[in-house]
Amino acid sequence: MTSASSASNLGALAGAAAVRREIHAALETGAFRADCQGIVSLANGDALGFEALTRPASRPPLDTPESFLTAAANEGLLAEVDHTWRVGSIARFGPGFPSERLLFLNVSPLSLLSGHTTAGALEATTRQFGLSPERVVLELTEGEKIDDFDRMRRVLGGFRSRGFLIAIDDAGAGQSSLQSVVELRPDYIKLDRWLSRDIEFDRSRRSMVQALVGFAHQVRARVVAEGIETYEQLDAFIDLGVDFGQGYIFGFPAAIPVPAPPEVQLHTARRTQRGAGPPRIPGSSGCATSPASLPRWTRQLPATPFSGCSRRARISTWWPSSTTKASAGSSPAEGSSNGCPGSLDFP
Template sequence: MTKRMAITQKLSAIPQYLQHINGRLHNEVKELRRLSALLDIMNHGRLDTFFQPILQLRSGLTMGHEVLNRPPNSTQFPTTEHFYEFAGRTDQMFRFEHYCRRISLSRYMERLPEGGAKTDTLVFINVHPGVLNDVRHKSGETLSLLQELNLSPERVVFELTERQAVQDYVGFEKVLSHYREQGFRIAVDDAGSGYNSLKTLVYLKPEFIKLDKSLIRGIHGNREQQELLELISEYAYRSATRVIAEGIETEEELLYLQMAGIEFGQGYALGRPGHRPVRGAFPADSPQVPVRGGYKHVSSDR
């Protein structure tokens, strides 16, 4: 290869190199804008908080609420999933989780209906597993907040999602034992959506299993989903774990879950997220029929 040819090849690669650099700069500017938006949300309290009821599927009583914090609509975060995915991989994750926990519990107590503070309903708050095990986390910090709010730790459930996978199960179980000794309870979210959730159930022994909406969607007509539900239900029964079905949107799904003996449920058919933690309810046109030990609601076309 002549010297001229070598120089020509290097020169021809310059546009591709400049395009690569430009792409990197574009991505870095995009990330900086997202980080700036995240900091603005935390600094100015721009998260909006909603509460979705969780019902006992036999009686229709509201046993608790899940707290859902949502970011404002923006070009930086087109969906809530984009927002939490970004927050979870930044160096602001610990601060963000601390902020979310405080506003979740504070707004829950502020917005309870009159007399609601005297009930024993539970409040489920989403927690990143990495934060509970973070060296920056101060022991007793959440308990101090609860004392300020006059809220018992026995009413608080830390909801862990499998999308934020646990790496050291044995060590993390010790961390959870510390929280349990203080009165808190643990729920594993998204159960049934992947291998990690099954591994999490075995190692962490949660008080609640929240079945992923992908398992519940159309379950009344899908044998494979029904079989997986049976397996998880059997495991829950043997390990004294309570089951909560998420994403119930139709009367048919509700009916099947009731007949399958699932204890608790959550979803649009039972109550949409609202700005106040109000009671949920079965669909209005679902009549009651007696069953052993109580009543169940069934859809009117069955």
């Protein structure tokens, strides 16, 4: 062995050891950050729930979820990391979580099959932090292929018996995700974000979405389209009968649950109910033709759409007031230029 190859091998060993130490340190100290992003009804723009999104607070190259989870899998720690992130998300968002909304939690099949996450323990954790299992959706990720569907069905049956809901992520991305949809019969089917790309004029994508929606509704599942960023994409999914949407048009990931901007809700309701007169949004006192007629919690939001360049978080009154701080001039302003009462910001 040459001195050069020997040095290379030593460098690789040192690098692997450093990665291992970084992962263990993150697990011991809880060096993770949890945000959430809304999942919105395409019937009226109201929030179905929020997906918890966890990121590592580690140094490069372990500073992205993908790189951290890949490294954890290589070290045999994926199930432990997956479990830690999920418990951390429940602890972060459970207390004061919006009533009647669902919390979507990513879960790897390995974590369920390995026993790191059991139905009884997860129920105890959710109740400890103020949630009932009926408000928690376990979103199976496609990180690992499921080889034994009979066993997975039995495991999921234990979670379902306690009230947990099941979702399949990235449907349409490959054969394994479609097989999971057929074999596991989830409550929610989340379409892979690549289907959103050019959905407004790509006939092949539209045909696939239409087929998935038809199958889902036959087995009493609901469909969530991910990666919606423009009104054109939003309109296409509404026209195809998709039930819910997720993406930047409804809001960027934020530290607290934030509903969709009022004008996006109004657009969604109008598109859904074309030709049926002025649309009405449940909870409003009249026709949804202005922000003043929206439910109270949405009227606390600025009217600037997320699809523009603004990244300011929208804060709703459904989150505990101790976590928010009113910005200057945030009192309701009659006849303001955006037609909406003032806003709340957080750092």
